[in-house]
Amino acid sequence: MTHIVVLGAGLGGTMMAFEMHEKLRSGDKLTVVNKGSTYQFVPSNPWVAVRWRERKDIEIDLIPVMKKKGIELNTSGAKRVYPDKNQVELNDGTTIDYDFLIVATGPDLAFSDIPGFGPEHHTQSICHAHHAEQAAIAVDKLIQNPGPIVIGAVQGASCFGPAYEFALILDTELKRRKIRDQVPMTFVTSEPYIGHLGLDGVGDTKGLLESELRNRHIKWVTSAVVKQFEADKVTVDELNEDAQVKHTHEIPFSFCMMLPAFKGVSAISGVENLVNPKGFVMINKHQQNMTYKNVFGIGVCVAIPPIGKTPVPVGVPKTGFMIESMVTATAQNIAEMMEGRDPKYVATWNAVCLADFGDGGVAFFAQPQIPPRNLNWASKGKWVHFAKIGFEKYFMHKVSVGESMPFYEKFALELMKIHKLKEEK
Secondary structure (H helix, E strand, O other): OOEEEEEOOOHHHHHHHHHHHOOOOOOOEEEEEOEOOEEEOHHHHHHHOOOOOOHHHHEEEHHHHHHHHOOEEEOEOEEEEEOOOOEEEEOOOOEEEOOEEEEOOOOEEOHHHOOOOOOOOOOEOOOOHHHHHHHHHHHHHHHHOOOOEEEEEOOOOOOOHHHHHHHHHHHHHHHHOOOHHHOOEEEEEOOOOOOOOOOOOOOOHHHHHHHHHHHOOEEEEOOEEEEEEOOOEEEEEEEOOOOOEEEEEEEEOOEEEEEOOEEOOOOOOOOOOOEOOOOOEOOOOOOEOOOOOOEEEOHHHEOOOOOOOOOOOOOOOOOHHHHHHHHHHHHHHHHHHHOOOOOOOOOOOOEEEEEEOOOOEEEEEEEOOOOOOOEEEEEEOHHHHHHHHHHHHHHHHHHHHOOOOOHHHHHHHHHHHHHHHHHHO
16 A cells, blocks of 8 residues: 655645545555645635635635545644655644655745734735735725735745735725725835746736736836835835845835745755755656655745846746646656656646736736746736636636646647737737
8 A cells, every 4th residue: 555645735735636546546545634624725815805705715625525535634734744754743743654745835924034024013915815814804994094005025925926916906996996096006026027927027927017007006116125014114125236225215005915935834844855945845857856756846835946146036936837737747756656667757837827907917828937938928808807717616616526627738728729829810
């Protein structure tokens, strides 16, 4: 019997469990370790923060789903991984032995890196559903007492799309309430230019997103290093191309939502030869750790070097399609190893993203995610908003019935067809 353990039940871990389950032989065992039993559809958090969704709308109880699939779900959460012993210590004091371990934990949020940062201090977050609920309360207060807004992503962040989404969704909501004229907005980002996204842009995301911000009267500061957050303002150093301070801004706010940098979770942080100094899992092209060959990493928790040098450090995002391809390659490679063969499958690492703006949106497709690319495409329109709603419904249904979900690949192929048609015209 082979025992496979998946750490984490977010987007990557849930997809991983379903796909890995399809590869099991008679007698093999699959266990998912997660802190709690709830799956959250994180891409909908910006909607929760403006009350377009309730938290219950984007959560699924995984206990009946996993039970129906024959997958054991341990809700204690992992305390520490010991790859030299092939063991995971759980928060309840017990341990689990494994033959293969798949780390799909997602990240911890580095709010402590900046004074006054985070939901426990002076800023809001949309990284977790409970953060988005808290942000919704702050948005309610903003509506009752309008004032300036600051939204964006701090130095070291690797996830920029949700910041643009939330800024423009909130802009849409304030317009619907006819108070947008009372709310100055500033977008503050560590990106070297608007639309960089940690990917050096995709298609004309620079032009598309700059145009959106201009049309909506949203000012911006790029190459930004946030020094501190106070109750009613943020202090930001804007750097030039030589990484020298060009200007120091003190930007007032009544409401602030900034995305943090990510770091590895405590269960794996500092494990020698498994993770890098930031706590991200080091992997080869087969998603396999180079030292511990029976340990694999997928999703946001894996180490990917940044795309070139920028005045302010920015990370590379791990988008849904990229994670989906990691999942498929990992399931195939473990199946190979269970039969005594070497892993041979490689994830495609393409990027597909739907960024909703409430009354429109931007979609982009990068193949591969890291340039230079074979395909580099972006487009905007109201169709993106409705596409994301459809994707949410599709994905939540798939999780609720325990089915693997190769949606991103299908969507990417459709985008490629659109791109080809545009070129032919």
